[in-house]
Amino acid sequence: MMKKRYYTCLFAGEAGYGVMSAGSIIAKGANRNGLWSFLVNEYPSLIQGGLNSCLVRLADQSLSSYEETLDFLGLFSQQGFDYYADKLNPGAIVLYDPATTQVDESKVPEGTLLYPVSLTSFVPKGGAKIMINSAMLGSFCALTGYPKNVVIDVIKNEFHNAKIQQENIKILEEVYEHIVSSLPSQNVFPFTFHKHAEPKILINGNEAISIAAIQAGCKFSAGYPMTPGSSVLSYLADHGRDYGLVFKQAEDEIAAINMLIGASFTGVRSIGSTSGGGFALMVEALGFAAMAEVPVVMVNAQRGGPSTGLPTRTAQADLNFVVYASQGEFPRIVLAPGDIEECFYETFRVFNLADKYQVPCIILTDKYLADSSVSHPLFATGHLTIDRGKRFEENVDRQEPYLRYQNTPDGISTRAFPGQVGGRHIATSYTHGEDGFYSSGNKEYALNEPTVTKESMDKLYNKLPSMEKDIPAIKFYGPSEADVTIIAWGSTKGAILEAMEQAAIEGICVNFLQVLYISPFPATAVEPILQKAKKTLLIEGNKTGQLGGILAAHTGYKANHSFFKYNSRAFVPSEILAKIKEVLL
Amino acid sequence: MSAHDINLSYVPTWCAGCGNYGIINALKKALTSLNLDLEQTVLATGIGCASKISQYVNTYRIETLHGRSLPVATGVKLANHNLTVIAEGGDGDGMGLGMGHFIHTARRNLDITYFIHNNQIYGLTKGQTSPTSDLGAVTKFTPAPLGNVEQPINIVKMALNAGATFVARGFVGNSAQLISLMAEAIKHPGFAVVDILQPCVTFNHVNTYPWYQQRVKVIDNMEGYDPTSLDKALFFAGLWGEQIPIGLYYRTIRPTYHESLPQLSEQSLMQQKIDNVDITGLMKELY
């Protein structure tokens, strides 16, 4: 196996300089011309100032993660230098504006190429501050050899206002000429661009989930803004309209989930999105959805916690919360997608599962997966089919009363939607019998309450066997026998897969059990893998090893080693590889 | 079973003499008088004595959580705006946990009818202060001698200020008027609120049938009455004491929420086909 080549550039500066937009233009240009991009944004929770950064890793093969080792550092601020100076690769290029940034040469590795360029001087008097990023892009192209025309094409595409487009391109060209004529070009950019490459998308997790929802025929969304969950809502508010979808901004998250329940009860597929704090407010209604057997799909994009925590940083610490949150007991589906592919296809599946099993479904992601953009082939959709589960058949002449919650061997009864003739019933948050009637609200029922209570709880749990058969809850990567078996969930997947590739090159044999659906927990599926494992390494983005706890509760298995990261940043392959080696010592 | 069959066989569990009996009779009569297709009608209630009304009326029904009937009703209405949607619950349910939803549903002017059974007490939890309990009210949570020291919420005033487009107050002891107010409210295109004065015979020994009977006054006959004027409506809403006006306070027409959404101009969300959605355009944007 050949070691992959990468080129990583990072732009850093205060909010307002267009750091993200510079990065995304580079990533898009590469993505359109046969290369693969992986883009990670880091930003604090504030509107002005602070340190924003946008890292773009490029390769000529697909990418599943990033490393903070930089070949190019473009600086708009001092903070950017101070934070990233020690993350430079040998021979890296550092471009900075001496007006904003002082570079201390003793802080950078030997051989680093430092280029002071007065970026600000290229922005015309009275021009918007953000245009400085065009000066940055012009310098980037001139110094690295990344084709200028690729950048210009993207700018033409992104800026629809012709005047703004021209102003930016003019700045870019001027800086480019200035540098080419005055400084030695490095021409270090290692990849060739292919103009007529197969088209790919550059997409983040929240976009993939939103598009999957649209593909799944979701027509209603309601929510309240909370980073990093909000961008699902704004995507649906914006793009959903063309697909007839209604997005309703609610007064709070409690209202949001109750609106979703109302729409879903009426028969419309519905999705919400939030982060831990908002999910906390939704918990009572989650139980209501379970009790009334109204399917809802809810995204929880995790951020740092507890409480307000770290609004814009990643974490994997809500797993226990979403798996167990409830008063009383009820089955639910918890999907933890690990990459863009799963954000799209598994979200589509979850809509079907929600309708089939009439249970609340939670899609658990995190800031890193939600917000990082990755090159991905177009989604093939021809094979996707919609399954709305057991439906009530309208029948004008029916004699027997309709039982919304009829007991069946698989626990699933037919759903009637308001407006259907003969399907009138009550859906309720109270414990109820087959007709939906409150277990102690009526004389006959009162006598039978213990029976009705048990039967109604058993009905919910009778769904589990078919759910377990139906849900592809785990994925397994690598050889069936290995020196180390990694156990992990969610967005750690990408870094683990890359670490495994590197391990293989170094002759270390690693395999990986990904728990994709954490509820219902796939105990029978994981057991044979764990039995075979020589050494296991549990990797999670939290302090206490929450998946490890759930695994132990269901199987009695305790992982031999663990690697928990809870410093507000995502895992990178190199640290996982180092941990693998440590485990094998 | 015909689409107009409104009765169910279940027997309500309210206390003998409870005002809720009068309200359910009025609701059934109002629905019947409108000749509504009950298969196309959804009743969403909260939790409380009042909210149990959904257990006894033969429409599509969803008995939600304490305080949450309005957001659920909102979801129902937006999913299928061809349905008649009614939300209902107690004063605690609506003015306590549900207050935020009440204000926002009103300003949005969703085409939902909201009946509040206002007994000025928490009935189902056996007699605590409600947001509408009068000053001095002695309850389990505000015992004598002090009683309740908080200014009560006046539901009519609140509805008017929040932007409800139909605002009325009824009294369960005046069933003819209550039936017609409820029917008018259901017919009204927009958010229609009826504050229904309802004695709780078990836990509220102050605001009793005679207490109300002595005070309620049909608003139509009061001097200066003009239900097209918000100022007049607010003036009458301020009367709570020796005189309590009952009847229609205010009615106006404003575009409803669903009418303002172009997605819903041709068909409801429920009527849309959902297979074969083509996402090619969305992917192209991401090249």
Ligand SMILES: Cc1ncc(C[n+]2csc(CCOP(=O)(O)OP(=O)(O)O)c2C)c(N)n1
């Ligand atoms: C979240 C939550 N908190 C508290 C309760 C308990 N609870 C049930 S009904 C009720 C108050 C009922 O008062 P009101 O809404 O005025 O209805 P009434 O019984 O008077 O008709 C309360 C506090 C609950 N069911 N859910």
Ligand code: SF4
């Ligand atoms: S407690 Fe009051 S409101 Fe509840 S049923 Fe009895 S009388 Fe009616």
Ligand SMILES: [Mg+2]
């Ligand atoms: Mg009450």
